[in-house]
Amino acid sequence: MGGERALTARLGVVVAVLAVVAGACSGGSHRAATTTTSERVDETLESTTSSTSTTSTVVGALAAVAGKVVLLDPGHNGANYKHPEVINKNVDAITLQKPCDTTGTATNDGYSEPAYTFDVAVRMRSLLEAAGAKVVMTRPDNNGVGPCITERAAIGNRAHADVGVSIHADGGPASGRGFHVIEPALVKGHTEPILEPSRRLGSDLRAAYETGTGMPRSTYIGKDGIDVRDDLGGLNWSTIPKVFIETGNMRNSTDAALLESPAFRQKVAVALCQGIADFLAGR
Numbered sequence: 001m002g003g004e005r006a007l008t009a010r011l012g013v014v015v016a017v018l019a020v021v022a023g024a025c026s027g028g029s030h031r032a033a034t035t036t037t038s039e040r041v042d043e044t045l046e047s048t049t050s051s052t053s054t055t056s057t058v059v060g061a062l063a064a065v066a067g068k069v070v071l072l073d074p075g076h077n078g079a080n081y082k083h084p085e086v087i088n089k090n091v092d093a094i095t096l097q098k099p100c101d102t103t104g105t106a107t108n109d110g111y112s113e114p115a116y117t118f119d120v121a122v123r124m125r126s127l128l129e130a131a132g133a134k135v136v137m138t139r140p141d142n143n144g145v146g147p148c149i150t151e152r153a154a155i156g157n158r159a160h161a162d163v164g165v166s167i168h169a170d171g172g173p174a175s176g177r178g179f180h181v182i183e184p185a186l187v188k189g190h191t192e193p194i195l196e197p198s199r200r201l202g203s204d205l206r207a208a209y210e211t212g213t214g215m216p217r218s219t220y221i222g223k224d225g226i227d228v229r230d231d232l233g234g235l236n237w238s239t240i241p242k243v244f245i246e247t248g249n250m251r252n253s254t255d256a257a258l259l260e261s262p263a264f265r266q267k268v269a270v271a272l273c274q275g276i277a278d279f280l281a282g283r
Helices: 004-024 037-048 052-060 113-130 149-160 192-213 253-259 262-281
Strands: 069-075 090-092 098-101 134-137 163-170 179-182 226-228 242-248
Touching: 052 113, 069 113, 069 149, 090 149, 113 134, 113 163, 113 262, 163 192, 163 262, 179 192, 192 226, 192 242, 192 262, 242 253, 242 262, 253 262
Parallel strands: 069 134, 069 163, 163 242, 179 226
Antiparallel strands: 090 098, 179 242
16 A cells, blocks of 8 residues: 555545546536436546546556456446345345345435446446456446345456445435445454455545545444444455445435536546555555
């Protein structure tokens, strides 16, 4: 892992670049709940590629991902709510039996977590691939069901990914703000090999996300923006360094306004890519 001074310098470049990105991206903080997934993905592609020079500058800060395999796991899926018979079936999360998947949460005006997480993942994929990484996605679009939490872990394991990030937005109390990173807990016989690298990944992601987006650490869960859990099959079954990140609270009006903004989602994507690059640079 690079030193704190080096991290600050890299992120300073990214923050400066994001001022340009924000101006290039379309849309405001709130949009009607009737906006379709395809329209949001179109926004993704347009804003991610809107400035060649800006993208090149960001990509230049991600040199450590070149030649690496990165798993991106956008939480939930857009059609989960239509198929409770699939997502409500229990699977083995090792420490407990729990549903295959869930529908996720949404903002008060109907912007869903599955649409948000896929949008961010597509933005990240564009940046990481431009920097020379091989990106593996757990789902190809926002129109399907699942995959189950166990399969999400298996996808990263089969790919022998160097790092994995599961992208989420929380449905916490309306009075609570902020993001938190979820790291794997010790589950004997399973998570021992990934505990230390996952903790380093969590620390790097927290620093990059906080600096790159300005989103505060969670005021309602975890400690200093970090939570440790043993009930997530996506972590318990993982054989690669992996964390979840709840990038904000969709039930809080301030966070929701940010998460609904294409410009802010670009900041989220750049910051998460930077955290991944910082982790890989220190391996």
